[in-house]
Amino acid sequence: MKHKKRTVWVTGHKNPDTDSICSAIAYAYLKNQINPEYEYIPVRAGHRNEETHYVLEYFKVESPRYVTNVQTQVKDISYREIDLVPEDISLMKAWKMMRELSVMTLPVGKDERLTGLITIGDIATAYMEVADSWVLSEAKTYYRNIVETLEATMVVGDLNTRFEKGKVMVAAANPNEMEKFIEPHDMVIVGNRYESQLCAIEMEAACLIVTQGAEISMTIEKLARERNCYIIVTPYDTFTASRLLNQSMPIEHFMIREQLNTFKPEDTMDHVKETMAKLRHRYFPIVDTKGKFLGMLSKRNLLESMPKAVILVDHNEKSQALDGIEEAEILEIIDHHRLGSLETMQPVFFRNQPVGCTATIIYSMFLENQVEIPKKIAGLLCSAILSDTLMFRSPTCTALDREACEKLAQIAEIQVENFASEMFHAASNYEERPVEDIFKQDLKKFALGDQKFEIGQISFLSDKDVEGLKERVLEHMQERIDNGLSGGIYFMMTNIVKERTELLFKGAGTHEIVEDAFHENTLEDSVMLPGVVSRKKQLVPQLMATMHQ
16 A cells, blocks of 8 residues: 655645745745654645745745645545556466455556556456367467466477467377367377377477376477477376466456546546446556556545645635635644634634734744744745735734844845845736736635625835736726626735825725725725725725625
8 A cells, every 4th residue: 555644735825925825835844844744845826926936036945836726636545556567477377466465456567557457357257258269379378378377397499489379179089089180280288198299299289288297208309399399298187287278368368458447646536436436346547647557546545535634824714725625634724814714624723813924923933943944934934024014014014023024034144125125026017917917916805794705916116017007907807797707806006115005996886885994985996095005904804894784
């Protein structure tokens, strides 16, 4: 069976921002230092934005793997690792392997490529139903298989050639009668009678199988070599040799080749269970996307399957989490937002603090666990705090955020104001970027009762950075509404320096909600909100309070 250290994904929310990705990387590093029993891997639930790209490139940190869902997959299950067996092995050898491995199906192939399956049922069919004396040659049976199956010795011949013509017969009659039914290329089972052996060779038999370990005379051996007739000597009697001979046939003649039902490591349990319910097979091959055979999956393996283990950072809303989160085992939640809609099957470690950034909480956890913070990790955490607090301008920023950022900047050897300016400037290259990418770069979904809505945000240093962007974003928002992708959309265009946000909105009821929430009268699809820079603290609470009323 394939057993491995359990993997735990550390993931931020969909459409991740810098805090979401950097906190996932940093917390995975911390957990690997303090709990080596698990393997903690940072992943991201969406494409990284330009700001995050700049940060990762600056500190030379690899971007986490992109994943779309957290459903249990085939690769999460302890399946049976088993080697492919060659197509030319005998039915008997395959049966013995099944007994040793306690399986009823063997995968067949070579060079890590699956070519077929042989089952215990296929072997039974070959033994019980095949009564054709020509089948051994039709199966192109290797002589080495015959020798192995009969526990025999090849006196004359080549083990690596095949028996490809003729039938199999037993020389039970006298030589005069034998001459009537022995034909060229036949395989003849004979005893120790010299006359019968001689007759078979003279009738151009391809092979003699001599039973009960009888000695071969020099004359017979010499004549066999001259006539190119193979001689195999087995210790078994004629009845046993005849019974065993068909078990020497290669499995390639009986194995299943067409319409193989295989699974890929990425297949979900829903797909696996649905497929297994339709088919009565006991075992299913696992093959990767490149065609490499990995192992065999049985229905019993499903009983031992475990859900994916995840740690959520920077979110606790189901709508913001990876798809399939309800099937996962949530181990921890590290967040700084309001309590959301996630439910867990069992108690979890939940750390939620009213600070400006998740990275600030993770910095504290490094200190609490007395784990040294590497320079790269310090740089990521510092960048996340600068991003989420808008370089300390956001009302969500606390003294703890500022203190953590300054300490991390020292470790990372960066000058806060210069680095923050470069980081925000990297994110402000909006002119040539697709509007859909800009819209989704920091988009979060929310729900209040039956009301579902989206809030996106971009930040910039100068109004020149976003010239012409407003019209493009409003047009894209309307397209989402028209296509039924969203019921209500709010989009914050936040000027960090001037500490203000132009709020764009589309969707039924959004105009009235904005007017009631901020006491601003507007006939347009936007409103200027001086002093508003935080989605978490200044926008979401106001909108939800108004919706609730």
